[in-house]
Amino acid sequence: MTVSTIVCTKLPDEEVLTAHVPLPLAEKVDQIAARLERSRGWIVKQALTAWVDQEEERRRLTLEALADVDAGRVIDHQAVQAWADSLDSDKPLSLPL
Numbered sequence: 001m002t003v004s005t006i007v008c009t010k011l012p013d014e015e016v017l018t019a020h021v022p023l024p025l026a027e028k029v030d031q032i033a034a035r036l037e038r039s040r041g042w043i044v045k046q047a048l049t050a051w052v053d054q055e056e057e058r059r060r061l062t063l064e065a066l067a068d069v070d071a072g073r074v075i076d077h078q079a080v081q082a083w084a085d086s087l088d089s090d091k092p093l094s095l096p097l
Helices: 023-036 040-070 077-086
Strands: 003-006 019-022
Touching (some): 019 023, 023 040
Antiparallel strands (some): 003 019
């Protein structure tokens, strides 16, 4: 696979990260950068920030869900399955609580 290297200029309060990415992805980054009149580095920072935020939220939600399980705040699988199966019927069941 052909890759492109993205390197950003280091500033005093920043760290340089080097990533090898497939050429089609690098080309898309360049196209977006040109369209937005921004640098390649700016686009990469925006994307990385969004991904980190998403992963942090996913972890927060996972920990919250695990705490619910530990506290016994769960809904029986059979109740959920019966509710889901009823959604195509004339009289769907109420959402299980």
